[in-house]
Each structure stands twice: as structure tokens, then as C-alpha cells.
Amino acid sequence: METSFAYDLLKSIIHLSTSHLPLETKLDQMLKSISDHFHSDRCLLLKPDQLKGNGLLLRFAQEGKPLWGDVEMDIDEGLSLPEVEELLLPGFAFLPLSGETSFLGFLYLGFLKNRYFSSEEKELLLLIAKEIGRTIQYDHLQKEAQKNASELIALQEIGKTITSTLKLEDLYEKILTTGLKILKARGGVLRIEDKRSGDLKIKFSLGGYDENPLDEKIAKRVFFTRTPFLLNHYSGEKCSSILCVPFLSGGQCYGTLTLYDKEAGSSTFDQRDFQLLLTMAHQTSFAIENALTHYETSSLAQDYEKRAKQLSTLWELNKALLTTVNFERILHLMLTAITIGDGLGFNRAMLFMLNEKEHTLDGTMAVGPDTSEEAGKIWSALSQKKGPLSGLLEQLSNSSPNHSQLNSLVRGIRIPIEREQCILSRTVLEGRPFNIQFPRYEEGWIQTSCGGQCHLSSEIGCSIGAQLGRDPRAYSFSTVPLWGKGKVIGVIVVDNLYNQNPITEEDLQFLSMFSNQAGLAIENALLYRNLEDLHRELKEMQSRLIHHEKMSALGELSSTIAHEIRNPLVSIGGFARRLYQSVPNEAPEKRYTQTIMTEVFRVEKILSDLLNYTRDESIAFREIKLQEVIEESLSMITNKFTEGKVEVVKQYSEGLPNVKGDYHQLKHAFFNLIDNSYQAMKGEGTLSIRIYPVEMNGSPFARVELEDTGKGIDPENLHNIFNPFYTTKDSNLGLGLPIFHKIITSHQGQIEVDNRPGEGVTFIITLPAMEASHEKDLSRRR
Amino acid sequence: MKKILVVDDEESIRFLYKEELEEEGFIVELAQNGKEALDKLSFFKPDLITLDIKMPVMDGIEALKRIREMERHLPVVLCSAYGEYKQDFTTWASDAYIVKCADLTELKVTIRRLLGVL
Numbered sequence: 072m073e074t075s076f077a078y079d080l081l082k083s084i085i086h087l088s089t090s091h092l093p094l095e096t097k098l099d100q101m102l103k104s105i106s107d108h109f110h111s112d113r114c115l116l117l118k119p120d121q122l123k124g125n126g127l128l129l130r131f132a133q134e135g136k137p138l139w140g141d142v143e144m145d146i147d148e149g150l151s152l153p154e155v156e157e158l159l160l161p162g163f164a165f166l167p168l169s170g171e172t173s174f175l176g177f178l179y180l181g182f183l184k185n186r187y188f189s190s191e192e193k194e195l196l197l198l199i200a201k202e203i204g205r206t207i208q209y210d211h212l213q214k215e216a217q218k219n220a221s222e223l224i225a226l227q228e229i230g231k232t233i234t235s236t237l238k239l240e241d242l243y244e245k246i247l248t249t250g251l252k253i254l255k256a257r258g259g260v261l262r263i264e265d266k267r268s269g270d271l272k273i274k275f276s277l278g279g280y281d282e283n284p285l286d287e288k289i290a291k292r293v294f295f296t297r298t299p300f301l302l303n304h305y306s307g308e309k310c311s312s313i314l315c316v317p318f319l320s321g322g323q324c325y326g327t328l329t330l331y332d333k334e335a336g337s338s339t340f341d342q343r344d345f346q347l348l349l350t351m352a353h354q355t356s357f358a359i360e361n362a363l364t365h366y367e368t369s370s371l372a373q374d375y376e377k378r379a380k381q382l383s384t385l386w387e388l389n390k391a392l393l394t395t396v397n398f399e400r401i402l403h404l405m406l407t408a409i410t411i412g413d414g415l416g417f418n419r420a421m422l423f424m425l426n427e428k429e430h431t432l433d434g435t436m437a438v439g440p441d442t443s444e445e446a447g448k449i450w451s452a453l454s455q456k457k458g459p460l461s462g463l464l465e466q467l468s469n470s471s472p473n474h475s476q477l478n479s480l481v482r483g484i485r486i487p488i489e490r491e492q493c494i495l496s497r498t499v500l501e502g503r504p505f506n507i508q509f510p511r512y513e514e515g516w517i518q519t520s521c522g523g524q525c526h527l528s529s530e531i532g533c534s535i536g537a538q539l540g541r542d543p544r545a546y547s548f549s550t551v552p553l554w555g556k557g558k559v560i561g562v563i564v565v566d567n568l569y570n571q572n573p574i575t576e577e578d579l580q581f582l583s584m585f586s587n588q589a590g591l592a593i594e595n596a597l598l599y600r601n602l603e604d605l606h607r608e609l610k611e612m613q614s615r616l617i618h619h620e621k622m623s624a625l626g627e628l629s630s631t632i633a634h635e636i637r638n639p640l641v642s643i644g645g646f647a648r649r650l651y652q653s654v655p656n657e658a659p660e661k662r663y664t665q666t667i668m669t670e671v672f673r674v675e676k677i678l679s680d681l682l683n684y685t686r687d688e689s690i691a692f693r694e695i696k697l698q699e700v701i702e703e704s705l706s707m708i709t710n711k712f713t714e715g716k717v718e719v720v721k722q723y724s725e726g727l728p729n730v731k732g733d734y735h736q737l738k739h740a741f742f743n744l745i746d747n748s749y750q751a752m753k754g755e756g757t758l759s760i761r762i763y764p765v766e767m768n769g770s771p772f773a774r775v776e777l778e779d780t781g782k783g784i785d786p787e788n789l790h791n792i793f794n795p796f797y798t799t800k801d802s803n804l805g806l807g808l809p810i811f812h813k814i815i816t817s818h819q820g821q822i823e824v825d826n827r828p829g830e831g832v833t834f835i836i837t838l839p840a841m842e843a844s845h846e847k848d849l850s851r852r853r
Numbered sequence: 854m855k856k857i858l859v860v861d862d863e864e865s866i867r868f869l870y871k872e873e874l875e876e877e878g879f880i881v882e883l884a885q886n887g888k889e890a891l892d893k894l895s896f897f898k899p900d901l902i903t904l905d906i907k908m909p910v911m912d913g914i915e916a917l918k919r920i921r922e923m924e925r926h927l928p929v930v931l932c933s934a935y936g937e938y939k940q941d942f943t944t945w946a947s948d949a950y951i952v953k954c955a956d957l958t959e960l961k962v963t964i965r966r967l968l969g970v971l
Contacts, residue, residue: 634907637934637953642865644955649872671955679952682936 077195080108084202094210101203105180109192112160113181116203119174128165132174137197138165139188162186166200170208178203222347225253229351233358242362243275246328246355251277253351254314254344256330262290263318263326263359271326280310280331289315290327297324299349303339314340316348320356325363328352381581384415388585392592396599399436405589406438409565415582417565417574418446421481421539422553424561425499430488432495432562437481439568446569480538494550498562504551504579540568549574551586555594633678640678644671680807694729694841695737697773698762704741705760708749715754724763728771728840732818740814743807744777744834751781751832764840771840776833783828792824855968856880858899860890860916861932862908866953870903873957874964887916894923901968903960904947906933921946928967932960 083104087097098116106114122128131138140163162182168175178200188196232245247261258278262271271294273281280286293300299316315329330348333340340348388408395401402422409420419439423432440446488496494505540546546566553561563586567574647667654660705719748758759778764771784792793812815822815836825833857879859870871881882897884890888911890902902920906913917929928948936952949963 634934638863638866641934641953641955642863642869645869645873645957648955648957649869668955675954679936 076108077191080104081195081198081202084199088202088206088209094207097206098203101199101206105178105196105199109180109196110182111180112183113158113179115179116168117165117177117179119176121176128177131165132167132177135167135169135174137167137193137200138163139193140164140186164188164196166196168200168204168207170204170211175204175207222253225249226347226351226354229253230354233355239274239362239366242358246351246359247275247277250328250330250348250351254330254340254348255334256314256340257310257332257334259328259330260286260290261326261328262294263363264294264324274326278331280329283310285313286329289313290329293317293327293329294324299345299352301340301345312339314345314348316352318352318356318359320353320360323360325356325359328355381584385585385588389588389592392589396596398593398596398600401589401592401596402436403438405592406436406563408589409563409582409585410438415565415578415585417578417582418567418569419477419539419565421477421564422561423481423484423486423495423564424553425488425559432486432488432499434481434484435561437475437477439475439477441476443569484538495562495564498550498552499559502552502554502559504549504583506549506574506576506579508547508549508573539564539566547571547574549579549582551579551583553586553593554590555597560590560593560597629681633682636674637678640671640674644668644675647671680810692731692733695732695734697727697730697737697775697838698723700734700737701741701760701762701775704738704745707738707742708745715749716756717749717752717754718757720757720759722759722761722763724761727762727764728773730773730818730838731841732838733814736814737818740811741775743811747807747811748777748779748781748832751783752779753781756780756831765837767837772837773840775836775838777836778831778833780831783830783832784824784826786826786828789824789826793822854878854880855900855970856882856897857964858882858884858890858893858897858902860884860887860902860908860913861905862886863905866905870957873961877961877964879964885910887911887913887919890916891919891923894920899927901928901930901964903930903932903964906931906935917947930960930963930967 084101087101087104090097092100102114102116105111117128119132122132128138140159140161158179158181160181160183162185164178164180166178166180168178178196180196229246229249232249233242243261243263247259250256251259258280259276260273260281261275263274264270265272271287271290289300289302293315294317297317297319300313301315302313303311305311305313310331312332313329314331315327317327318325328348328351330340333344388405391404391408392401395404406420406422409415409417419437421437421439422435424435425431426433440448486493486495488499494507498505539548548564548566550565551563552559553563563582565574565582644667647664651661651664651668654664745758752758757780759776761776761778763774765774766772792808794809812822815838818838820836820838823835823837825835827833857874859867859874859881860883861867861870862885867883867885871883874881882893882899884893886908887904890904891911904913904917908916913931913933917931920927920929929946930949930951931947932951932953934953948967951960951963
């Protein structure tokens with residue numbers, strides 16, 4: 072009977088032990104079964120920490136022996152249990168619960184009366200205690216295993232997350248949040264070293280613990296010593312426990328991870344947490360290192376890509392610049408390249424060329440939209456027009472910038488170099504770029520970009536800003552010098568007026584690089600233009616020389632012929648005259664001989680004109696008073712005037728400059744001209760002569776106006792009046808005007824003809840004054 | 854009666870000058886070139902010489918030089934179809950320079966002036 076009861080108890084204990092009930096419930100039910108079976112007054116489990124001091128129980132526990140408080144026991148025999156005095160009932164039993172390695176406590180049974188335990192009972196209780204110990208230990212192991220498993224899962228999760236991203240910001244966030252989850256901490260801060268400054272920078276923070284001044288100190292200490300740090304029971308205002316570990320990889324420290332305050336229950340981090348966080352930090356260090364390396368590599372790659380693009384753009388632009396030597400086209404191409412998106416991408420580009428003679432910067436050309444709407448249109452059109460840069464440039468270079476409002480505005484700007492305060496002048500004088508950047512539309516911002524000293528300056532802002540910006544007080548622009556052969560030849564001004572993008576130093580650097588190249592191209596174009604000018608001059612000179620040679624050859628020939636003709640003419644004319652004199656007046660022969668005489672006279676006149684035209688006279692230039700030449704030419708012909716009815720009206724201005732020329736030639740020229748007018752008026756009319764000084768392109772000139780009241784020149788013949796081989800039906804081979812023309816042009820003079828058919832002709836002759844002709848010589852030589 | 858030596862290589866010119874000047878009351882002797890003129894100088898003893906410049910055998914310039922060596926003060930009028938040498942006539946030591954033309958008025962006036970006859 073008793074044996075079967077004992078069996079039932081054991082059965083229920085084992086049943087409970089293997090059940091899935093929580094440990095506490097299992098133990099409660101076990102104790103109840105035991106208590107019921109043994110009719111104990113008290114039945115409980117003593118935990119090891121409930122045993123105090125070096126009592127007897129502890130000794131028993133160490134030895135793993137039970138203590139029986141039954142009749143067979145001699146209580147006086149040193150049994151002192153001060154820690155469990157209330158358990159010293161008349162009958163009791165302490166049964167040690169031991170696991171495989173450790174002591175787990177006692178199973179206690181107490182009786183209010185003396186109790187005798189039979190050997191079967193003792194055996195049963197020992198078996199039960201063993202089972203309870205096993206149950207407890209099993210539970211411990213299970214919990215441990217669960218915890219390990221969850222830690223492993225967490226670590227695995229971390230491993231998964233950190234390898235899933237190379238984006239640093241994501242990575243930092245994941246590391247911290249996972250850390251908090253695993254260690255059940257309230258907050259944390261993740262710091263990474265900034266490679267440039269060497270400082271620790273907060274990359275991610277949760278719970279606001281980074282506001283604590285202690286936080287940074289600890290992180291720095293951990294970072295520099297590379298030793299983890301654990302502080303529990305800290306009596307700070309905001310936190311009580313801190314755990315900080317370094318990210319170490321390949322002997323390098325990348326940063327720190329700090330966690331604060333355990334959630335719920337215990338507020339301390341134990342060694343386990345410490346180890347776990349260390350493991351985690353170690354594991355993530357690789358990921359951080361990888362991500363950092365990736366980040367660096369990709370930023371380097373981006374940098375290289377950008378540079379490569381810049382270089383290729385530069386190459387394209389240079390190629391385009393080298394395809395032409397036309398000055399205007401190069402300027403347009405350059406400014407276009409600065410403004411198009413595939414090029415340098417500025418909104419507007421303006422060029423000011425240095426005028427060394429006047430010491431000014433002259434607005435030369437500008438490219439850019441006139442309004443925001445236009446800018447928008449251009450950009451959207453360009454974005455649709457995908458193609459290689461070179462094609463785009465080619466397309467754009469064919470259009471002319473001249474019609475743009477901006478262009479004409481810029482062309483009107485002239486800045487004296489002496490104004491050192493002007494940024495544009497300073498760009499030339501100091502030979503370096505300037506970047507004038509203002510914050511976007513700040514109200515009340517009053518700032519002059521260059522001291523406001525330049526011309527057209529308003530009270531605030533400079534002329535450049537006033538004319539080019541929306542708000543002269545805050546006009547953002549940049550300038551770079553244009554270099555050509557070691558000296559500044561101009562200034563490029565760029566701005567982003569329409570999209571208000573700030574111009575960075577990098578933009579400016581690229582622009583400088585480009586402008587250096589463009590400067591060379593411009594210099595080349597300038598040289599080429601000079602060369603072209605020289606070439607043209609040379610060609611002109613050559614053609615003049617050929618003309619001259621032709622003329623002198625013709626002159627030589629005609630002079631020989633003329634001389635050969637002259638002698639027989641003298642005889643013909645001479646004998647005709649003799650005949651004329653001997654013939655009676657009424658005889659018809661009188662008229663015959665007279666005809667011979669006049670015709671001979673005409674031939675003689677033609678011959679002497681021809682000889683005069685072709686004669687190679689050496690010109691003796693000296694300083695000449697023009698009015699004297701005119702007066703003398705007039706005097707040679709005055710008797711003719713008095714014969715007819717020609718009135719001469721003279722108007723000579725004061726302060727007339729002297730001209731440089733050959734006195735006799737000029738006299739000849741004006742004589743021919745006056746004679747021509749006389750003949751045009753057929754001996755009747757008014758001849759007005761005006762002489763006055765004029766200035767052209769800053770140089771002094773003397774001008775003669777000779778106005779007659781003849782019939783004017785038939786417009787059909789006008790272009791031929793200076794042609795020596797041209798003749799009209801009713802005129803002789805008149806060499807008067809060609810000779811006049813030849814002499815005036817050889818004096819670098821200009822002739823204008825104001826022809827009023829039926830009313831008369833005004834010849835306007837402009838001759839360079841002494842100084843002016845001298846200057847012109849100099850400039851020609853240059 | 855004043856004597857004039859006309860020197861010219863053109864026969865028609867010599868003939869014209871002779872006719873015209875004789876009509877003016879001068880005694881006229883003719884020579885075809887400078888050399889002939891020099892030959893005739895000593896026996897004819899002219900009061901004035903009209904001298905063409907461009908002539909074969911001996912031109913007017915050379916002849917003028919020789920004449921000046923012999924007769925320093927004998928008036929010589931250069932008569933030429935070349936107008937462009939007019940400026941140089943004084944350096945050639947002639948007394949006058951006339952561009953030949955059909956109207957001999959200028960020549961006659963000059964001769965009378967140089968001989969002091971009106």
C-alpha cells in the first residue's frame with residue numbers, strides 16, 4: 072500500500088517534470104504533491120542565496136548530504152541554523168538539490184511533531200529531490216539555450232543587415248538599432264572618425280544620449296585607448312549605465328558604439344551584454360570598413376568621372392576653337408561653350424577685351440538669354456537636342472550673337488582700368504579670378520561688390536551689377552582673366568542670373584582652365600587677323616605697284632610716241648599758220664588752214680596732258696599751306712575767268728592745319744580741277760571755294776570744297792570721271808580729272824563728289840594734316 | 854642784221870624755223886646736229902643759237918657744253934619736244950628753254966628778248 076503511494080508520488084513528480092508547464096508552476100505542484108504525501112506542515116524550496124553565513128546547511132550543501140531532523144538525530148550536536156531558525160520544527164528534512172555541476176538549493180519539509188523517516192521514505196525523498204534538481208537545471212539550460220539562440224539570431228541578423236547595404240547612413244542606423252534590440256538598451260550613439268579632421272563625428276543617435284557631455288568623453292577615451300568601457304550604477308542625471316565599445320578592424324579603429332540603460336528590470340549591463348556587444352562591434356567593423364572603402368572608392372570614381380568629363384569637354388571645346396581663326400567666331404564659340412549645359416553650363420557669359428591704347432576694358436561680346444522665359448526655352452530645347460558636344464557647338468557657332476539684347480548692352484560697357492576697385496579691373500591688374508557670391512535675395516542686404524567706385528555707379532552697387540544684375544546690391548558673378556602670351560588680354564564675366572545656382576570654386580577652376588585655352592585661341596586669331604590685315608595691305612600695295620608699273624610702262628611708251636609726234640606736229644602747225652597768214656580773209660582756204668591749226672593745237676594739248684599724267688615725278692613732300700596752293704592755282708586761270716563771267720567766292724577758315732605734300736603737284740591738281748569747273752560752267756557762273764579743318768577718328772584733316780554751277784555730271788558717267796581712258800562723245804580725252812585724282816590719292820587724300828545733275832558739282836577733297844599723316848605712317852608700319 | 858644758227862635734226866623743223874625767223878628779219882643758218890653746229894660756229898659767228906636736244910651724232914646737251922667752252926656769253930635757246938627737262942635748263946647753262954609747239958610766238962618773243970631787239 073505504502074509502496075504504491077510512493078510510486079504514485081514519484082510518477083506525478085516525473086510527470087510534472089516532463090510537462091511543458093512553466094518552472095514555477097511545476098515546482099509549486101511538485102511541492103503540493105510532496106506535502107500531501109508526507110502530511111508536512113511546511114514544504115518549500117530554499118534557494119542558494121537564502122543560505123546565509125557558514126552554517127551547517129552550507130556544509131551539507133557542499134557535501135551534497137541531506138539533513139534529517141528526526142528522532143534519531145541529536146540536535147545538540149553542533150546543529151546551529153541561525154539562518155533558518157524558523158524552519159527548525161520538531162521534525163524536518165533538508166534535501167540538497169544538485170545539478171551536474173552546481174548546488175541549486177534545498178527541498179525542505181517541516182513537521183510540527185516529531186517525525187520519523189523510514190529508509191523507504193528517505194530513499195523516496197532523495198529520488199524526488201534529485202528529480203526536482205534535474206527539473207530546475209533543465210529549465211536553466213533551456214533558458215540559456217534560448218538566450219544563446221536569440222543572441223545568435225540577433226548576430227546573424229546584424230550580419231545580414233550590414234552586408235545588405237553599402238550605403239553608410241543606412242548601415243549606421245541598422246547597427247545601432249540592432250544593437251539596441253539585442254541588448255535591450257534604451258538608447259545609443261554611433262560615432263565614426265572623420266578621416267580629414269581626425270575627429271569623431273556622430274553618425275547616428277537614438278534616445279538623445281548624445282546630449283550628455285559624458286557621452287563624448289567616454290567615446291573619445293574608448294576610441295583612443297581602443298578598450299571597451301562598462302559603467303553600471305552611474306548616478307548621472309540621464310543615465311545609470313553605459314556600455315561603449317570600439318569598432319576595430321585590421322588594427323585600425325573606425326569609431327565607437329555606445330549603449331545606454333537596459334530596458335525594464337535590471338538597469339545594468341552584465342558581462343554577457345559586454346561580450347555580446349564586443350562581438351557585434353567586431354563583426355560590424357568589417358562592414359563599416361568595407362562601406363567606408365566603398366564610399367571612398369565611389370567618391371574617387373565620381374571625382375575621376377567628373378574630371379574625365381571635364382577633360383573631354385575641354386578637349387571638345389578646344390577642338391572647336393581650333394577649327395577657326397575667325398576672331399568673331401572664336402569669341403562667339405568660346406562664350407557659347409561657357410553657357411551651354413554640356414560645356415561649362417553658366418547662364419550668361421560676357422567678354423571684355425583689354426584696350427591697351429585707351430586703358431579700358433571694352434565690352435566685346437556676350438552670350439546668354441535676355442529673359443528667364445527665353446532661358447527656359449533655350450534649356451528645354453537643348454535638353455531635347457541630344458548629341459555630341461562638337462555637333463552642338465558647330466550648330467551654335469553658326470548663329471550670330473549680335474541680335475541679343477545682352478550683347479548690345481555689354482558692347483556699350485567701357486570700364487577704365489585705373490578703377491582699381493572694380494572687380495573687372497582687378498581681374499586684369501591682379502591676373503586672378505574673382506568669385507562674388509551673395510546669398511539668394513536677402514532682404515535688406517546692402518553690399519557693393521567692388522566699392523561702388525566705378526563709372527555709372529549708383530549709391531549702391533556697381534555699374535556691372537546695375538546693368539547686368541536684377542539687383543545691383545546683390546549681383547553674384549565671377550570673373551576670370553583671359554591670358555594670351557603671358558599677359559591678360561581680357562576678362563570673362565559669368566553669372567547664373569536665371570537659375571541662381573551658386574558658382575563654386577570648382578566651377579571657377581574649370582572656367583579658368585578653359586579660358587587659358589581660349590586665350591591662346593584668341594591670341595592666335597588676333598595674330599591671324601593682323602596677318603590678314605597685313606596681307607590685305609600688302610596686296611593693295613602690290614596692286615598699286617602693278618598699277619604704277621603699268622602706268623610707268625605706258626608712260627614710257629606714250630612719252631616716246633608723244634615726242635615723236637610732236638616734231639611733225641610743229642611743222643604741220645607751223646606751216647599751216649604760215650599759209651593762214653598768206654591767205655586772204657575772204658578765201659575759203661583761210662578756214663581750211665585755220666582748221667588745221669586748231670586741230671594741231673588740240674593734238675598738242677592732248678600730248679602734253681598725256682605726258683603730264685604718265686610722267687614719273689618724284690614727289691617732294693614738305694609742309695604746305697593749302698590756301699596758298701589754291702590761290703596760285705586760281706591765279707593761273709583768273710584771266711580766263713575775267714574773260715567770261717565767272718564769280719569766285721572764297722571762304723577760308725581760321726586755324727587751318729598745314730598739309731604734307733608736293734607743292735607743284737598739288738597746284739597742278741587744283742589747277743586741273745578749277746579748269747574742269749570753268750569748262751563745266753562754260754565761262755559763266757559761280758565758283759565757291761571753301762577750306763576748313765575737320766577731325767576724323769581723332770586725327771586732324773584739311774578739307775577743300777569746290778562748288779560750281781555747271782550742268783553737273785551725267786550720273787551714267789560719274790563713276791568714270793577719274794578714268795584716264797574714258798571719254799564721252801562730246802568731250803576730248805580729258806586727262807584733267809584723272810591727273811587731279813592721281814595726285815590727291817598719292818597724297819593719301821580722299822575725294823567725294825556731290826553731283827547735282829543740271830545744277831552743278833561739288834568736289835570735296837580731304838587731305839591729312841601734317842601730324843595726322845605722320846601718325847598714319849606710324850600705324851601703317853606697325 | 855642779227856644772225857641765228859638753228860640746230861635741229863628734223864628737216865621740216867629747220868625749214869619752218871628758217872622761214873619764220875627770216876620773215877622776222879634775221880639771217881638764218883642751219884645745222885643738222887651738234888657737231889655740224891660747232892663746225893659752223895667759227896665762220897658763221899651767230900648772235901644766237903636755237904638748239905634741239907635729242908639729235909644724232911651729237912646731242913644738244915653735249916653741243917651746249919662745247920659751245921660754252923668757246924663762246925661763254927652766246928645766247929642759246931634750247932628747243933625740245935621734251936617738256937619735262939625745262940626745270941633743268943639753267944643747270945645746262947642755256948639762256949632759255951622752249952617746248953616745241955606749232956605756235957612759234959613764244960620762241961620769237963624769247964629770241965627778241967635775248968637779242969635786245971623789239
